[in-house]
Amino acid sequence: MLEMRDVSKIYRTDAVQTHALRGVSLQVSQGEFVAVVGPSGSGKTTFLNIAGLLETFDGGRFLLDGNDTANLSDSARSKLRNEKIGFIFQGFNLIPDLNVFDNVDVPLRYRGFKAHERKQRIERVLELVGLHQRMKHLPAQLSGGQQQRVAIARALAGEPRFLLADEPTGNLDTQTALGVMQLLDEIHAGGATIVMVTHDDDLAQRAQRCVTMRDGAVQSDRARAA
Amino acid sequence: MEFGPILRSLARNKTGAVLIALQIAFTMTVVVNAYFIIGDRQARMQRPSGVAEETLFHLGSAGYTTNYDAVGSLAQDLQLLRSTPGVVDAVAVNQIPLDSSGWSSGAKTAPGNEHQSVPTAMYMGDHRTVATFGLKLVAGRDFTEADVRDRVPNMRGWPDKLMVTQALAAQLWPDEAPQAVLGRSVYIGDEAPATVIAVIEKLQAPWSGWSQVEQSVLVPEKLLWPSVNYMVRTEPGQRDALMPLVEEALATSNTQRIVSAPESMDDTRKRSYALDAGVSRILTVVMVLLVAITALGVIGLVSFSVRRRVKQIGTRRALGATRADIRRYFLLENFIITSVGLVMGAALTVGFNMWTVSALGFPKIDLAYVAGGMLLLWVVGLLAALGPAQRACAIAPAVATRTV
Ligand SMILES: Nc1ncnc2c1ncn2[C@@H]1O[C@H](COP(=O)(O)OP(=O)(O)O)[C@@H](O)[C@H]1O
Ligand SMILES: [Mg+2]
Numbered sequence: 001m002l003e004m005r006d007v008s009k010i011y012r013t014d015a016v017q018t019h020a021l022r023g024v025s026l027q028v029s030q031g032e033f034v035a036v037v038g039p040s041g042s043g044k045t046t047f048l049n050i051a052g053l054l055e056t057f058d059g060g061r062f063l064l065d066g067n068d069t070a071n072l073s074d075s076a077r078s079k080l081r082n083e084k085i086g087f088i089f090q091g092f093n094l095i096p097d098l099n100v101f102d103n104v105d106v107p108l109r110y111r112g113f114k115a116h117e118r119k120q121r122i123e124r125v126l127e128l129v130g131l132h133q134r135m136k137h138l139p140a141q142l143s144g145g146q147q148q149r150v151a152i153a154r155a156l157a158g159e160p161r162f163l164l165a166d167e168p169t170g171n172l173d174t175q176t177a178l179g180v181m182q183l184l185d186e187i188h189a190g191g192a193t194i195v196m197v198t199h200d201d202d203l204a205q206r207a208q209r210c211v212t213m214r215d216g217a218v219q220s221d222r223a224r225a226a
Numbered sequence: 227m228e229f230g231p232i233l234r235s236l237a238r239n240k241t242g243a244v245l246i247a248l249q250i251a252f253t254m255t256v257v258v259n260a261y262f263i264i265g266d267r268q269a270r271m272q273r274p275s276g277v278a279e280e281t282l283f284h285l286g287s288a289g290y291t292t293n294y295d296a297v298g299s300l301a302q303d304l305q306l307l308r309s310t311p312g313v314v315d316a317v318a319v320n321q322i323p324l325d326s327s328g329w330s331s332g333a334k335t336a337p338g339n340e341h342q343s344v345p346t347a348m349y350m351g352d353h354r355t356v357a358t359f360g361l362k363l364v365a366g367r368d369f370t371e372a373d374v375r376d377r378v379p380n381m382r383g384w385p386d387k388l389m390v391t392q393a394l395a396a397q398l399w400p401d402e403a404p405q406a407v408l409g410r411s412v413y414i415g416d417e418a419p420a421t422v423i424a425v426i427e428k429l430q431a432p433w434s435g436w437s438q439v440e441q442s443v444l445v446p447e448k449l450l451w452p453s454v455n456y457m458v459r460t461e462p463g464q465r466d467a468l469m470p471l472v473e474e475a476l477a478t479s480n481t482q483r484i485v486s487a488p489e490s491m492d493d494t495r496k497r498s499y500a501l502d503a504g505v506s507r508i509l510t511v512v513m514v515l516l517v518a519i520t521a522l523g524v525i526g527l528v529s530f531s532v533r534r535r536v537k538q539i540g541t542r543r544a545l546g547a548t549r550a551d552i553r554r555y556f557l558l559e560n561f562i563i564t565s566v567g568l569v570m571g572a573a574l575t576v577g578f579n580m581w582t583v584s585a586l587g588f589p590k591i592d593l594a595y596v597a598g599g600m601l602l603l604w605v606v607g608l609l610a611a612l613g614p615a616q617r618a619c620a621i622a623p624a625v626a627t628r629t630v
Contacts (some may be wrong), residue, residue: 045627045628048627049624049627052544052546053623054543054622054623054624054626054627055622055623055624074548074549075548075549075550078543078546078547078549078551078623079546079548081543081544081545081546081623082545082546082547083546087544087545087627089541089626089627091629093537093538093541093626094480095235095538095541095542096237096538097234097239098231098234099234099236102230102231102344105544106231106545107541107545109228109231110542110545110546110547110548110551111546139239141507154545158546166627174439183294183424185529200581202515
């Protein structure tokens, strides 16, 4: 379970202070598919970054699986990210010099899995996203949708507790976006917990639960009508 | 270890890596060979001349008047020198070790043209030469006053007794112990033979660059020439103060000749090896510069590679890489590049040395130098990569979601 209580975040630059989050409280339980929507600048990415331990916060509490994350060392946070979180980025963030296989391999190596286990996992997740025929391809040789599928496979390979996606379809055309959404739905159906930031209301409607953010706070938090 | 992915990633971005590897190979070749050459020069520069250099200085006296009294001047000069407080002894000789000008001749063990002669420097001086120079005899006895003959200008031939250096004895009578060559005959040129009465441990010729620099003969002669060199032995620590005093005293005692500026044996040695010292200095500068440039090249390459991969680093961190993982990645990548360069460098180094051996007659390189060069540049490469690698691991994980 992912639990935020009154979390705030302030970005300080020389000239200005930006209150990116102003007391966000939110719980995400095992198996949920939560969409986070809201206008640009409302703090969605900031929320996701804190949830995924990419950034620290200034006030409130954040518990990941019941553990307080406030005082973790940098390497402890890395380890938690590696084991519990799977990230999916708007820009796919595949490593351009590595082929599909090696890209999916990246988090597994940091996990310290043995080669044969990594290979098994990579083949399984690539099969799941339908790209097991493209293992030797470089990212540049794939379409945007395929690249995002590789990224999803990479996020899934370590069997994380949470999948965090920041505008995963933001760089894709509608048709491809739907395909990726379908894939996420399937993954959710398979038992995964997903938090997805999106600005596309249609896509948000597909989620079980929709959280709307505005000015760094949760404006509404609705379950989808059954 | 992420050896495989790093190699595959490198293979797709070869240019910079290959250039740096080549630079490292080149640097290693130059540095190791230069270091080896410097070592060789230093060893040459450290060879003892056989004389007590730290208590010796020399100066020249050249009579210029037509009726110059060489005999009287010599006696008067030696008397003056030997009675100067602080002077231990002084002799008139035809040449000074390492002084770069002097006499040489050929020595052989039998007369006639069919016998190969061995080149040797020819020292002339009276029975106090061995003591004044501080020579060590390994066999035989010193000259006595009775052994000494007068040498006047334009005289031919040699005295009937002489001393040889060990090195010359080894050339003339290979495999003979010094003791065994006493009493043997030596033919200098085509003159009557002289008998070896002593073997000198070491007395270098005036020419430090001569390959036979250790081969010398000393004959017992009193130089009745208008122009002679005085070698002066002083008490320890008094030489440098005595030099100007002696010069002044000689110059004023007899105005019919010119006294040349005295020079300590230390300065003579410096002058003799000036080229070697200069070459060593230049090579050292070249070595330091090349290593510095290579280090800068490595810093540049790693920095560039970090800057090009900022987003990738953020992504890796987001996927679970610790700072240490990121640092290790760049150090390992650089280690691979450096190692490729050093392996090429080792081959080039040995190849270049083989060329200097065959073309220039340089000595064959000791492989320890090659290993040392590799170790040095490995460390330099590692240290150079450390800064940029440190910057890489300071890149925030949030870069993954914040950059497009
Ligand atoms: N690194 C940063 N430094 C300063 N301000 C930032 C930084 N990142 C985000 N912000 C600001 O925080 C606010 C929330 O940003 P963000 O979470 O990215 O919003 P969203 O993802 O909803 O568009 C914005 O006003 C943004 O300008
Ligand atoms: Mg955003």
